[in-house]
Amino acid sequence: MADEENDNPMNELMRALAAADGSALLSAAEDIHYADLAALYENLNDEARDFLLKTIGPELATDLVAELPYPLIEGALDHFKPAQLRVLLGNLSDDDRVDVFQVVSEEAQVRFFSLLGPRDKELTRNLLKYEEDTAGGRMTTHVGRITADMTVKQAIAVLRRDREDAETLSRIFVVDAQGRLVGKVRLRDLAFNTWDTPIRDIMAEATEYTLASTDQEEAARILSRYDLVVLPVVDEFHHLLGVITYDDALEILQEESTEDIEKLAAISGEQSEVSYINTSATLHYRRRVAWLIGLAFVSIASGYVMFRFESVLAKAGVLALFLPMVVAAGGNSGGQAATMVIRAMALGEIKAGNALRIAWKEARTGLYLGLSLGITIAAFIGFILPRMKQNTGANFDFIHLAAAVAVAITVQVLSATVLGAMLPIAARAIRLDPAVVSSPSLASTVDVSGMLIYFTIAGSILNL
């Protein structure tokens, strides 16, 4: 009801921006979620960005800036004066602040660092030690910490002091005097127990945790597997350093899926932080060109095989009809197998020891696929082609042609399927990302084998 009477705050904000009406802009911005404000900001021109940021001020802009795509962050911060920047940088949560320092220029790093308070300086320096894509690089240190010898009352007093700081109080961790992780309690356990209950009596073992040096994707998978809201991050002496939260895990897993999808299509480089539509054509070009040129040169090998067998084609032109089919069937079936294996690896379903079992599974799958294709195509050739009554330039019967194509396509599909499944496993064995075995690079490789298989088998069955 209320929604229909009032106006949509997003429309109001756009109107206020157009009219350069500061007070209307501020009141609309206060009603809009920072994720929506950040998405809007990305689509504004520089003048509008400046007016928006200056109007809402550093307090309201903090969450907006933290939500921005990385390449836009430095530009956004440059709209503020040092005194405002000091407020904004101080307001950022520690993990977001580290992200800012990791993505701005060196000059800005120095300038921004000088604006931090002494505690934030130390915290930021400590967090910057961890690699960007590790659990340590993604964690926040803002987490509820209590000790086992406290009572519920004491614990609540400690947490009350930190409550606006802590990103979540869904999990509160229990540490010993040295700060080592010894257990966990839920806020509900505190809220629903009497005030003199010792924490020791209600805490549970913290069985799930991760090292700060663990890869961020691995950490996100642990959180996801065990349905945790937060995953504690510890050092090698089991000191509690911080936590990875469920929203970080969501973001990490989405990024990793996007990365795998792009790699599978032979798109290289870091995925653009800006959305597809706001990424320049030049950047799109740069991420695609190297693979395209590399693959083009691989294709010369196929061309060379075709060139060498030109005489066979000249003798039996009808072979050309089925050449693209045999060749493409290898790329298609190999790509299917590679994709299944790469995704299963990404989901942690496959370990190195499974290679033989996978080869056997894909060999059977590839054989069934190859035979199905071969029989279908042989039937097509045997029944349809003779009835088309056109000059196919062939001096042999269609039964032999059907047999040649069927055998070639079966061999091509079987070998491409096994190769497609094995290459990602081999890539991981030599510590490469399995997803480098992109569908196009696999296709270009089995194009060569496809040509060889086709011409050799057809040549021998048809006596060419």
Added chain:
Amino acid sequence: MADEENDNPMNELMRALAAADGSALLSAAEDIHYADLAALYENLNDEARDFLLKTIGPELATDLVAELPYPLIEGALDHFKPAQLRVLLGNLSDDDRVDVFQVVSEEAQVRFFSLLGPRDKELTRNLLKYEEDTAGGRMTTHVGRITADMTVKQAIAVLRRDREDAETLSRIFVVDAQGRLVGKVRLRDLAFNTWDTPIRDIMAEATEYTLASTDQEEAARILSRYDLVVLPVVDEFHHLLGVITYDDALEILQEESTEDIEKLAAISGEQSEVSYINTSATLHYRRRVAWLIGLAFVSIASGYVMFRFESVLAKAGVLALFLPMVVAAGGNSGGQAATMVIRAMALGEIKAGNALRIAWKEARTGLYLGLSLGITIAAFIGFILPRMKQNTGANFDFIHLAAAVAVAITVQVLSATVLGAMLPIAARAIRLDPAVVSSPSLASTVDVSGMLIYFTIAGSILNL
């Protein structure tokens, strides 16, 4: 330290299973997370499964069963006697119980339903009304509910009663007398305010929510975008029906990513609930064969073009050297563009109105890519080939050959890039999933245009 002295519970469990030692098995299983137990269960033979389930009993088996891949659930439940099943089904959370009813056979549905208590019967019947892949189909009704006129003390009393039921108390929702959603509070707001504070004073507006009929992926994206732990699900009258939790969202987004990755590789059908390694070769075969056969027939079109232009190839055999390159470059560049657009659509970055802007962006990207490839290849042909001094069967100079290949590859890459970007948008416009535009189907399509472009351009530049 403790870890090294004690044995790994997973090893203990395997030993106990092998020795059929029930009490050792039970004590090991109690120390293992249900997610790990479920993963283990998947790899056991039927006898071991039976022994495991019967030993741990229905209480401990509840979480294990909820975590199992769908096809294994009915079989697992059949290991229990009716009295045990009654306990297990009663212990399941409402959303997990609905999942069970959605995946078992009709006969089992009737049998299991008769074992439910009257309240669970009604709840299950209500939840089964929603489609499996909607917010309503994924939600749990176990959520903390209070009213605005309660005090903190009254609210805590209500929540205390429900606390073991509620999946999370990170968010507690405020409803009016009719059960309509009016606001939300955090447990920390209750824990850290005085007992006589009215809820009205500390509640916040519940601005993010979703309709029960909303697609599950859309609901998961809302939760992710706004960093929510739980997303309230309402009906069209704004009655609070339940919540989607962050762990459901994680699962949904991972499922959707896998689905897109598989579709892009021309793998059809529902993604297997069982892990890759436990999926039979026959099922792998069934999910791949239809596309493979379909694509093979599309390739006959390429074959036909090649067959018609056989005379051109016969006149200038050297053209064969670059035919696979020109053809494959189209599939590769088109696949890159399609992948970028499909992923951007899945992440909600692209709307229907953006089509023209995308076409313009991809036209420029495609032109840059085509020119880069064309120039590289022309240079290669102009400088390398003449120095190879072999009989290439050519009766024309290499400058003309280089020009012909360069122009053809530029046209092919430009047109394939734009086509690749536009097809997913067209698919969505006619309400198909954009990911049906798989890389292989796109490649098979632009293979045909590539052959035509190459032979036409080469024929005219070289006067063949």
